[in-house]
Every structure is written in structure tokens, then in C-alpha cells.
Amino acid sequence: MHSDKTLESFTVPIGPQHPALKEPEHFLITVDGEIVTKAVVRLGYAHRGVEKATESRNWVQNLYLLERICGICSHIHATAYCLGVEQLAAVEVPPRAQAIRVLVAEMERIHSHLLWLGVAAHEAGFDTLFMYSWRDRETIMDLLESLSGNRVNYSVNVLGGVKIDIDDDLAQLILDGIHYLEERTHHYLDVVTSDAMFLQRTRGIGVMNRSQAEVLGTVGPTARASNVARDIRVEAPYGAYANYPVWITLDERGDLEARFVVRIKELFESFRIIREIVKTLPPGDLTTRIPRRIKAGETVSRVEAPRGELFYFIKSNGTDIPERIKVRTPTICNMMSVVKLAIGHQLADVPMIVVGIDPCFSCNDRMVLIDHGRNKQSGWTWEALRRYGIEYYQGHPR
């Protein structure tokens, strides 16, 4: 018997609002049965116009604006910006400030990786690991809070230095916290490499070999899990990393399990660096003077965010307002790998593959929408919003 019924494809929209996604993003997944045959991503749901906004604020205001690109990796954004501006102004930052910047950056990496571990475990349905890792993450959040006064957006950096200092009590607090977290991290490494149920969700899933990782332009732990030795802290040590060298963490397998292992092993490296800095913190000033107007010029500032290379291009025209600031965040580099990797997998694996790159959509979508706050006429007034609400519900009775 002959059937000439053509194969129909079925497209599943995921997002922008979806229980499997923690932030707004839209995926169009074409499936044949349960198998993904095509994936398309649409970004931009968290666009705020930050790059445009930098062009109407002065150098100091921009520090606080750029720090708010992302809540998880706020410090590294500010660090990338400060390093670039200080480079343009030819200002030398005191060694103590440089060490404190790196210290906070590594603490931020710990908090980010533990947060990710929880989210990823949750996506795999392993909520026990999610609860435990987030409980332990509170340790580092408390440390960051005692250090800076904030759980997120620490505002540690200022142009020309840092605004927090570390005394002996705080140093001891950090060492105690790190000691506890290190013990727990050994346990997590053991769990993600031995739990049979969990391994079914990670081993051999979303495999990306080395040449694919290079061609797709991945960065950070996603690239390192595919054995691509790409870590700005190692390749181009900035700030105090010249004095506190980092050992790169690599894995050859390139699957989801490797991404778990790489991130967890990186935590040990962060613990080691934090201990070293706390023990050998150089004495001296915290800030140096920096002019209000920055000399005309261009610079490129690259730092290693928890998710990979963060790239800033900064151009000054000699005034107190930048000419152009370009931000390229790691997620945009890694996101394109997701749509390629998803093909051929079960639809149920897609959330895990997405979460495997540790996507940060706020970082990704930082760029353009008109700043309504400054121009009342063209923005939503409360009255307009209220009217819109009334009209909407008249048309859509509940």
C-alpha cells in the first residue's frame, strides 16, 4: 500500500513568557514528533536602550547605568567600563583597589555559578540540588552584602579605584565562608558526576565538539567545556590577575555534563584566588583622582564575566560624555550555539540545552528602546496606562 501523505512539521512556540524560561525570550522550535528539526530565537524582550542612553550621560553616571545592565554580573560590567575609561585617561589604579576588584569579581563568579547550578538542576527536575545550591549561595550573598551593603549591584567600583575596603574581621568572615563553600562544592561535583538520574539528562546531551565551539564563536565556560582555551583572565590578564594567575579549567567532552563540571571546577579556582588575595592584600590607597573630561581616544576593554568574555568598546571625544560605548555580552555569542545544538534532540532537552550556556537575557538585550522617563509626552503616563488598562479589559472580558 502506498501513502503519499507529506510529512508535516509542527512548530512549538516557547516564550517569551514560559515556565521553562526564567527570563523573557522567544524560541520557535520546529519538531518532527519529539525531535527538534529547527530552532529560531527572537531576542529583545528585555531591551532598555542602555547603549543609546550612555551617549547622553557623563562618565560617572554611566558607571552606575552600565552596572545595571545585569543584576547577576553587575560588578564585571562596571569593571570592564572602569578599566577602559582608566586606560583612556591614562590613570594608574592603586594595587589595593585592583586586588579588591578581582576579589569581588571572583565572589560574583561564585554567586553566579551557584545560581546557575540551581537553575540548571531545576530544569533537569532535580529540585533537591536546586534548593541546596541556592541555600549555600546565600553564604556568598551574605559576604557580598557585608562587603558592599548590597546583595546585587554592589557598586564596588568607582572610576579610579574602589569604594570599599576589607579589614581583618571581614577577611576572616570571607575565609570562613569560602571554607564552607569549598566543602559543599566538592559535594556538588560528586553529585553532578555520579547521580544516575541526573546524568541521563546531561551526559551526551547537547554535544559540541571543539571545532564547532570555535566556529560558533562560543565563549566562557561553554567554550571551555568543549576544550577551547578561551579565558580572558588567562589570555590577557587585566587588573590584578597579573599578580594572581588563574589556571584555566577545560573539559574535552563538550556535553552538558562537561559544562556542569567546568563551572563547578572553576569555583575551586575562584576559592583559591579569593584566599590568596585576602592573605596578600597589598596596602595603600583605594582610589586615585580621575579627570571629569576624558582624553579623546578609543579603547577596547575585555574581561572575563562569569558567562564568558565581556567586550567593551569605548570612544571618547574629549568631553565629559562618551561618544560611543559598545557592549558585547557573552550570552549573544553563546546563544547562537543553542539554536544549532538543539537540532536532533528531544524537545524535552531544549530547556536544558538553553540553560547549559547560562544565558543572561538582560545582558543580551541591553540596547535600544526610547527612554520614556525623560520625555513625558511620548511615554506612558499613569493616565494613559490606566486608560489602556480599562480599554483592554473592556475588549477582553474576564
Added chain:
Amino acid sequence: MNTKEALEIGRQIAEEWVWKTETDAPEPNRLDVTLTSIDDLVPMVVALRVKRLGYLAAITGLDLGSESGELEVMYHFCTAAAVITLRVRVSREQASVPSLCSVIPSAEAFERELSEMFGVEVTGLPNPLRLYLPDDWPENVYPLRKDMDEETLSLQETLGEF
């Protein structure tokens, strides 16, 4: 490959091969290559790829202002600490650059961003749809151009019918 080697190879390609370029080293770890002809862009990128200087870190658009009538597009290639930047200038009215997707597939996202933010047409882009801007964003309004007037975008235009 270390930073010094990468910069040296980049300089050799830019200066000793056939295309017309001007090179500059604004900072010790950087090499700026200004291409005088847009036709040289793709061959030059192929040359960088062949020499394995091929990590495209970002594409930056720059509006040089309406007086100069030009936009600048920068392609940043990173190896270790070295940043090799290919710079091309295009006119504001007929801004167009060739797509690098055939050589570097990961360029797609950067090129789509460049195209919607600066109004630079990227020829040969497999998927030229918007990446970040809303679907109902008005045509021919390019937010990162210096002369974009925020006030001309009314509530209606920005948010569509409601």
C-alpha cells in the same frame, strides 16, 4: 599563538598583501586596519581565518555624524590579548557592507544588530530579520545613529495600535 605573534601576522597580512590598507597601533595590544575598499573586507577576513586569527569578538558600528556623512563599521578579531580591528567606512545614505556569515557563521547576530541599529544594509545575510527591536518599530528609524530624534517617535508609532 601569543599576542605579539598575532599582531605581527595581522600586520603582515594588512601591509604586505595586495589590498589597500592603512595600519595603526593605537595601543600596544591593538592593530587597527583601515580598509580603503569595501571589496577587500571578505578576502581580508578569509586571510585572517586562514592564519587562525579568526575569533570575531564583536562588530561595532559608529556614527561619524551627519557632517562627515559616513558611518564606520569595525570588526574586532581577538587572539590572546591582541585585538585586530578592521575598519571600513560607508556613506550614511547608502550604507552597505557584505555579510561575513559565509566565512564566520557566528557573525550573524552581530550583523543583524548592526543593520537594525545603524541602518547598514548587510548583503548576503541569511536571515535579515530584526534581532532586538520590536516588530512594530518604525521603518528607517535607526536608534544608534546620532541624529535619531526620540521625539519624533510618538507613543502610537512605538507601541502600535492598542
